[in-house]
Amino acid sequence: MTAHTSDIEKETLASGPPRKAIIGPVAANVAFVMELTLVPLLLPAIQLHFDLSISKLAWVFNSYGIAVAVGVLLGGWCGDAFSTRKVFGYGVAFFAAGSLIVAAADSFEMLIAGRILQGLGGGIFAPLVPLLLTRALPQKPGRALIVWGSISGYLAAFAPLFYGSFLGGDGWKTAFIFIAIIAAIALLVLSGSPSSKDPAPYTGRPADYSALFQARDLWMTFLYVFCTYGSITYYLFRLPVWLSENEVEAASIGFVLSIMWLTFSCLSTLLRNMVDSPHLGAIMFAAPLLIVAGFPLLYLGDNFLLLIASSVLVGSGLACSNAPSTQLILRFAPKGMSAVSTSLDITFARFGGIAAVALLAETEFAYAAVAMGLSCLAAAVCALAANKGLADEG
Template sequence: MTSTRADSQVVKPYTGPSWLVLALACACQFMVILDVAIVNVALPAVQRDLGFTDTGLVWVVNGYVLAFAGFMLLGGRAADLFGHRRMLVSGLALFSLASLAAGLATSAEMLVAARTAQGLGGAILAPATLAVINTCFSAGVQRGRAFGAWSASGGVGGMVGAVAGGVLTTGLSWRWVFLINVPIGAVLIAVAMASLTARPGRREVMDLAGAITGTAGLAALIYGVMQTADNAWGSAGVLAPVVAGVFLLAIFLVVEQRFATAPMMPLRLFSNRSVAVSNAMLLLFGGIAIAMWFFTSLLMQNVLGYSALYAGLGQTPAAVMFVLVARFAVGWLPKTGVRLLVLAGCASFVAGFAWFSQAGVGSHYVTSVLGPALLVSIGIGLVFPTLMASATADVQPRDAGIVGGLANTAGQVGGSVALAVFATAAAARTASHSSSSFSPEALASGYELVFGLAVGFALAIAAVSLLLPSRQRN
């Protein structure tokens, strides 16, 4: 471990042992990702108990995602201004209290409000965990291993969530998929208070104009993309919020460039080629993640006939492979450089998704799901932690929070847009099938197109990686 760089002029950012600080960051990431995965299995029970309509039920997920992605940049900047420990503890407290409210919800409206508050807590928490790693661990192998462990903890969260959601919902109640966060959050708050050093906030005025336009722009853009689930891309319900979001983000960039004395997102960060290019690749990587975890689950359930629980178990070997590869991938980074690991991962993506596209009715799990899933998960294990390390490489501690927020935002926005594009493309291909559009054969045809598009995303990531500097500090 190392203290912060000289320009930060703050005390050592940790007081506990290095393993405890890393365990704290990983546990926070685990909890945030766990909450995304664990809720999906419980949705039918939630709908029965609280009387959600089919369209209203999606906001149990969308409310969380909208707040999580929309407020991430603001959460990252807050971590820089008010202190990493303070914002990490604040995010944990809000996330835990919102989880308690969700678990005790007595109406659909109360649950959606609680889920939105959970997303806001996650948006405060996630960039703070990255900032902790970036300021507490020295560049090179040590920080690389920390990023590998942090990335792997997200994979474990997704893997555990898919199974735990079914176990808790079946054995206890859907309420426990939320209530489980309360004791976990309390323990993590205690660890954060004991292992991280509080520091005074920076004497800078919050960039309110940037905060309002940036947050509102991201939220409007993501909301518009979400509306494609029920509306055509050219409809007013989609175009109005998307255009409003783009307009607000354009204003945000003008404010940051010309008017803000202490900008929420300093545009000078993009002069760092590693930061700029890595975030562009994270946007594209969002599509890879959606194709792997979301559409392979649909393939297993809608084409191969698995239950939701068995589909979650079916993805477990891939999640384990991701964890194993991610744990060590970034440790190789100082020797290989970013580009080589990204290109190797993209080759694995192409092979895996091309294999996935051959799956259809009557396919076997081992030959049509397990094999390609392991290949894709190897690629994710190589690419994701590498890009997160690259996107936050060689930045000053005073910018660690906003850089972490930017990297998280890129992945979230990329995943949201990719989900809308893939779902629209799959639905169009399925509807054009000669048989019933709800038949397994027709659905398999749509998923085949999605996996083909994922190959294109992988090739695009490989092409963009060529813009990276040949060597960089990490």
């Protein structure tokens, strides 16, 4: 009888409440991704509404990014030192409150205050999303991360199209309110999930950060993230600029970018059963090869089909690097430092993009192509090294 009851309890935990433990973080990430994809489209309306100069509009954009960078480090440290779920909850609450302040802002100062609070909250909870997902589904952590990544990709593709079709003008306020509502729903779902409690706290020695710096395979994976995301970010920056210079209409540019995000989402879904298998290393190795193959097609002519092929290749590379690299980082993270490791994952991805765009923004294509080739080559070498570390660990 006891064994039978235990089996029922296990089945309940496996099929019922863990779904809420997954839905909560994913919903919060939905709000985070909507901010990422929608705000560039909202900036012109915000500028018109507040009659802002270009320099002030830049602060509207950059204040959020700076706050995210601070929040990521804070969230990573607090996520390991305190209750991961509580820290995550505070981050989501700050993000939702900041979004509402932005929507209600009647002055530039109030707008900036809202963006800072929003960015701080997003930075705090973002690195904890993969941690909560893998804890909610420990038997198939890669599958949970793939679901997370694919949903993000679908939103990245369709959110701008939805805004352009149904909102506009003062619709930017509605967009921020909608973001706040989704964040609030995520908080309610996660707090109502009894199965999503933190695991027993780590009872070993206090976190030894020297172990973090000595984790060679972890840092090879960070370098992999820096190179792959740097290349992808440069692609996302250069593609609209290059197409605009060639008098391609904005609708067509948006369509090409949507194809990239849709490819990322669809392939992420197809890979959901492979990232927990020995194929993980091969998937990560394929990512930089796919990315670097997409760059030449971008410049081979005005053939629209080549542009689509280019976006498909880069989107495929993003799918092969996103969840797999995060899973590997969690596996290589020293005990008691999982949240710090995922926060560094985000930091390296952001710095990779910043470096690539800053160094190559005005560079001729031939030089940029060489730089991207070298970056992807370095990422491929890192993937091989990380895969060897994974084999040695096994």
